[in-house]
Amino acid sequence: MKKINIGGVPEHFNLAWYLTLKDGAYKENNINLRWHDYPGGTGAMCKALRNKDIDLAVILTEGIIKDIIDGNPCKIVQTFVETPLVWGIHVAKNSSYKTIDDIKGTKAAISRYGSGSHLMAFINAENHHWDIKNDLNFEVVKDLEGAVKSLTDGSSDYFLWEKFTTKPLVDDGTFRRIGNCPSPWPCFVIAAREDFIEGNTEDLKTILEIINNTTSEFKDIPSIDKTISNRYKQKLEDVQEWLSITEWSQSLIDKKTIMNTQKELFALDIIDKIVDYNMLTYKL
Structure with missing residues (x-):
């Protein structure tokens, strides 16, 4: 076999x-x-x-x-x-960020460079007419568990991940979702x-x-x-x-x-x- x-x-x-x-x-x-x-x-x-x-x-x-x-x-x-894929845009429960405009220029948690969470941060930035070179910053967190830790301790500010996978974390108050970003493919x-x-x-x-x-x-x-x-x-x-x-x-x-x-x-x-x-x- x-x-x-x-x-x-x-x-x-x-x-x-x-x-x-x-x-x-x-x-x-x-x-x-x-x-x-x-x-x-x-x-x-x-x-x-x-x-x-x-x-x-x-x-x-x-x-x-x-x-x-x-x-x-x-x-x-x-x-x-x-x-x-519908990507949710998430911030920590106690974060002061309420809208996507609020996270412009802050730090995105990503699993790895070249990952979906990395690439979709660019798509989100383009959708909102940000300056790609100046308004995107990244913190590598490896996975969803790493993102929970990073957003909670403030080493990053927002995180894009599949909306329904992260929904339980939104429901239990770990994350707040401030928007969605569907992939264009x-x-x-x-x-x-x-x-x-x-x-x-x-x-x-x-x-x-x-x-x-x-x-x-x-x-x-x-x-x-x-x-x-x-x-x-x-x-x-x-x-x-x-x-x-x-x-x-x-x-x-x-x-x-x-x-x-x-x-x-x-x-x-x-x-x-x-x-x-x-x-x-x-x-x-």
């Missing part, structure tokens, strides 16, 4: 992977797929792909595009979640190392077929809202709202979306060049 390692964030978006692993669907096809949680998000997964700790990653679109352009020998093989893609693709094309096709069969019917799974609510400690009404606005994909990200995402990243100086569609994607 072939062992294949995949990484992703331990969040509700990836429950479909847990369900297929629990059902033994991959083992039935002689694949020992091992899931690895990356609470640190995109930056940690990019590093793991480069180090060959994992073969595949369910990863933020903007983060993997940047890292491939920066030399990570990977390709996007499919879109995973078609809809944009589909949020999650599946990326694979080039050397893995070359030697394991059929296994990769099988893995995608299994996960796609589950995501295409995900919303119809009986009591899926209750399952997510219990597993991820989220209120049922929040889960139901999230399900209503989230669509999974079973196809490769298209050229227009890739080029538009790169134009946005290039305009913000997040990437230093725009590359051909085929440099970033691989069609199975």
Whole structure:
């Protein structure tokens, strides 16, 4: 049985992977797929792909595009979640900041440079016509737990993270959310190392077929809202709202979306060049 390692964030978006692993669907096809949680998000997964700790990653679109352009020998093989990610903009409960204008020029907590929380701080700044060079400052906090500590002790001022993941921290008064910032592109893609693709094309096709069969019917799974609510400690009404606005994909990200995402990243100086569609994607 072939062992294949995949990484992703331990969040509700990836429950479909847990369900297929629990059902033994991959083992039935002689694949020992091992899931690895990356609470640190995109930056940690990019590093793991480069180090060959994992073969595949369910990863933020903007983060993997940047890292491939920066030399990570990977390709996007499919879109995973078609809809944009809604990033909440959070401050500490006792913070004096009330609006997004208030945090202009203050310090953003980010998990890592090149991470989603880093890149989306640029998008938020652009949306509000800030001076990118002077109004953005960063404090690396590694993960959500680090952000809680950093915002609470005042070493950083605000933090962008997926709205529904952080909702329990808003509900219990750890954070206040002062705004939202949707990503201007589909949020999650599946990326694979080039050397893995070359030697394991059929296994990769099988893995995608299994996960796609589950995501295409995900919303119809009986009591899926209750399952997510219990597993991820989220209120049922929040889960139901999230399900209503989230669509999974079973196809490769298209050229227009890739080029538009790169134009946005290039305009913000997040990437230093725009590359051909085929440099970033691989069609199975």
